[in-house]
Amino acid sequence: MAIEKSLYSQLDDLLKQTDLTDVSAESTNYSELPDGYYNCEVDKTDLKLSKTSGNPMVSFQFTITEDGYSVEVDEKQNATLIPIKKTKNRKIFINYVLKNDTSVKRFVTDMLKFEGETPGESLLPKEAFTTSEVLEDALDLLIGQRIYVQVSTTVNKDDTKSTWNNLISWKRAAALELPM
Amino acid sequence: MNAIDTIDRITNTNLIFSDLKYCMVDKNKKPYKINGEMAKPNCIDDFVPFEDLFLCTDLDSYAGIGVSIQASQICAIDVDHCFSVANDISSATEIAKSILNKFDKIAYCEFSFSGTGLRILFRQPIIENYIDKYYIKNKNYGIEFYQPTDSYRYVTVTGNVIANNYIQMFDDNLTNITFEFLNTYMLRQHKKKNETVAEKIENRSFEDLMKIVKFKYLTNVKFQDVWYSQAPGSGKDESERDFYLLSYLYENITQDKDLIKQIFESSPYFKSKDYKHICKWNNQNFRYYNYIYNIIKK
Numbered sequence: 059m060a061i062e063k064s065l066y067s068q069l070d071d072l073l074k075q076t077d078l079t080d081v082s083a084e085s086t087n088y089s090e091l092p093d094g095y096y097n098c099e100v101d102k103t104d105l106k107l108s109k110t111s112g113n114p115m116v117s118f119q120f121t122i123t124e125d126g127y128s129v130e131v132d133e134k135q136n137a138t139l140i141p142i143k144k145t146k147n148r149k150i151f152i153n154y155v156l157k158n159d160t161s162v163k164r165f166v167t168d169m170l171k172f173e174g175e176t177p178g179e180s181l182l183p184k185e186a187f188t189t190s191e192v193l194e195d196a197l198d199l200l201i202g203q204r205i206y207v208q209v210s211t212t213v214n215k216d217d218t219k220s221t222w223n224n225l226i227s228w229k230r231a232a233a234l235e236l237p238m
Numbered sequence: 239m240n241a242i243d244t245i246d247r248i249t250n251t252n253l254i255f256s257d258l259k260y261c262m263v264d265k266n267k268k269p270y271k272i273n274g275e276m277a278k279p280n281c282i283d284d285f286v287p288f289e290d291l292f293l294c295t296d297l298d299s300y301a302g303i304g305v306s307i308q309a310s311q312i313c314a315i316d317v318d319h320c321f322s323v324a325n326d327i328s329s330a331t332e333i334a335k336s337i338l339n340k341f342d343k344i345a346y347c348e349f350s351f352s353g354t355g356l357r358i359l360f361r362q363p364i365i366e367n368y369i370d371k372y373y374i375k376n377k378n379y380g381i382e383f384y385q386p387t388d389s390y391r392y393v394t395v396t397g398n399v400i401a402n403n404y405i406q407m408f409d410d411n412l413t414n415i416t417f418e419f420l421n422t423y424m425l426r427q428h429k430k431k432n433e434t435v436a437e438k439i440e441n442r443s444f445e446d447l448m449k450i451v452k453f454k455y456l457t458n459v460k461f462q463d464v465w466y467s468q469a470p471g472s473g474k475d476e477s478e479r480d481f482y483l484l485s486y487l488y489e490n491i492t493q494d495k496d497l498i499k500q501i502f503e504s505s506p507y508f509k510s511k512d513y514k515h516i517c518k519w520n521n522q523n524f525r526y527y528n529y530i531y532n533i534i535k536k
Contacts, residue, residue: 093457129456135446137453210459224459230466233506234456 090221091150094142095236096126096207098150103197105190113157114190116165116197120150120207127236139236150207152223162187169196171227172203178229206231241300245291247397248303252346256359256405259285259309261392262300267351269304269392280390282309302351304392305359307384312405314393315341315358315419316350318380324353325398333379333423338400340415344408347401351394359395362408362416370536372424379423426536440494444501447491451501454490461486469511476515483507484527485534495531499524 098120108115125146127139154165166187174181181203186196206226211219232238241262248254261277261284262270269277269284272294277284285306291297307314320334321327330338334356341347345360364387365372375382384391408416455462464479464486483505487498502508511519518526 129453131453135449137449137456139456208459210457222459230462233466234462 091126091145091148091209092128092142093210094126094128094208095139095226095231095234096120096122096145096148096150096209097124097237098205098207099123100200100203100205101149103200105194105197108153108155111155111157113155115156116154116193118152118154118200120152120205122146122148122150123204126209150209150223152207152225168225169200171225172200172205173228206236239301241291241294241297241302244303244395244397245297247399248288248395251348251397251399252402252404253359253395253397254288256312256346257310258288258312258395258405259306260288260291260395261285261304261306262291262294262297263302263304263394265301267301267304267394270300277304277392279306279392280308282306285309285392302394302396304394307391307393308386311386312359312361313386313416314382314384314391315356316382316384316393317356318350319354320356320380321349321354325349327400330356333381337381337419337423340419342401342403344403344406344412344415345401346403346405347399348396349398349400351396353398356400357393357395359393359405360408360412360416361405362413365416365420369533371426372420373426376424381423383420383424440492440497442492444497447497447501448504450491451487454486464507466506467510469507469515471512472514476511479507481530481534484530488531488534493535498531499527 101119101121103119104117106115106117107113122145125144126142128142129137130140132138154161154168156162156165166184169182169187170180170184172181173179182196182199186192205228208222208224208226210222210224212222213219226234226236228238259282262272264270269279271277271284272286272290274294274296285304286293291303294300305312315337317334317337320331321329322331323329337356337358338347341358341360345358347356347358349355350357362385364385368374368385368387372383374384384393451465455465461483464483467479469479470476480502484498484502487501491501492498508519
């Protein structure tokens with residue numbers, strides 16, 4: 059009887075503490091990455107057709123190599139980078155849907171942000187993005203490369219949120235004083 | 239189509255009786271004097287009467303003809319992409335129909351260079367302080383309005399007539415029609431200013447404000463992109479970037495004119511400007527900045 063009493067008592071305490079407001083049958087344990095900067099490594103790349111639009115699409119999967127950094131203001135009003143705990147090893151996905159001239163330029167701009175051994179020089183030349191054949195080879199070369207991804211959230215007019223993942227060049231990362 | 243075809247069509251329009259001043263234009267719509275030198279839009283002597291165009295010895299090498307707003311003392315309305323089929327009046331959009339309904343009895347109207355735009359020319363008294371109330375270019379509608387006040391613009395003319403009216407000086411009644419048009423399509427939207435962030439009387443130092451700038455570029459992707467972007471130089475969108483950065487600083491950092499200028503000049507973007515654009519910035523005691531600041535302030 060004593061054991062049962064302890065069980066019910068503990069369980070009641072736990073249930074009282076738990077906020078079920080946002081819980082539904084569709085809930086998952088997944089939590090969105092907070093806004094901030096994440097040092098990532100390219101896990102895999104994939105060239106395929108977008109399921110929704112049918113346009114060519116390049117998919118990237120990144121793994122976060124160390125805890126990310128959010129931007130906060132200290133007591134002297136200085137913007138400082140604060141580590142975001144438990145974000146190491148989380149995944150980030152970026153899809154580039156190539157539907158027109160503008161989207162291709164945006165994609166190539168991002169690809170040129172990956173640097174090789176020489177700081178300031180792109181790992182891949184622009185010519186790597188001129189045919190689908192060389193593009194596939196180029197994407198293979200990016201696997202294992204590191205780069206910062208900036209995650210940011212904007213609020214839409216209808217109060218829904220959109221999350222944006224943008225690659226940050228190493229030159230920009232240095233200017234922003236991100237840990238290198 | 240070249241300048242000879244255009245001149246041929248213009249001879250059948252009332253443009254030749256309208257005392258306009260012309261230049262030649264190439265396929266990129268760049269202006270040339272009849273002697274082949276580049277025309278300066280701010281030099282009214284570079285534009286000549288219609289009959290002088292025949293003194294040009296290589297008319298067929300030009301793509302068309304332009305008219306100076308300032309030298310001709312005319313007003314012009316440009317409506318972009320308002321005909322789905324080039325030079326076909328029946329393919330007009332509702333906006334084009336509405337504007338033509340106002341002007342096709344009182345002004346000269348024609349198809350634009352591409353055939354998909356509308357151009358309207360007329361004369362009327364100058365609207366004072368125009369920029370305080372109206373846009374020169376309203377991107378939402380793709381409409382531009384020019385009057386001969388320091389804008390030193392030129393527009394191409396094609397002779398592809400929609401309404402062949404003489405370019406007359408509007409009286410008060412006709413000018414009211416222009417105001418109806420302006421109030422419908424060109425009325426400036428005044429932005430709400432962020433009073434809590436940007437203070438009218440600035441007590442903070444440049445260094446204090448740069449701390450806020452740093453926070454902003456670390457957290458705002460677009461601002462960061464432009465702040466750190468390479469100034470693109472002539473023929474691109476450098477003026478738009480200038481305007482974006484300066485208005486962002488005004489709305490989010492400070493309203494102090496000198497401090498905004500100091501912050502802007504400290505940006506990597508400003509430091510990447512080429513010599514020509516640095517000169518443009520410094521010219522006539524920062525006239526360009528004064529102009530932008532006055533627009534932002536309103």
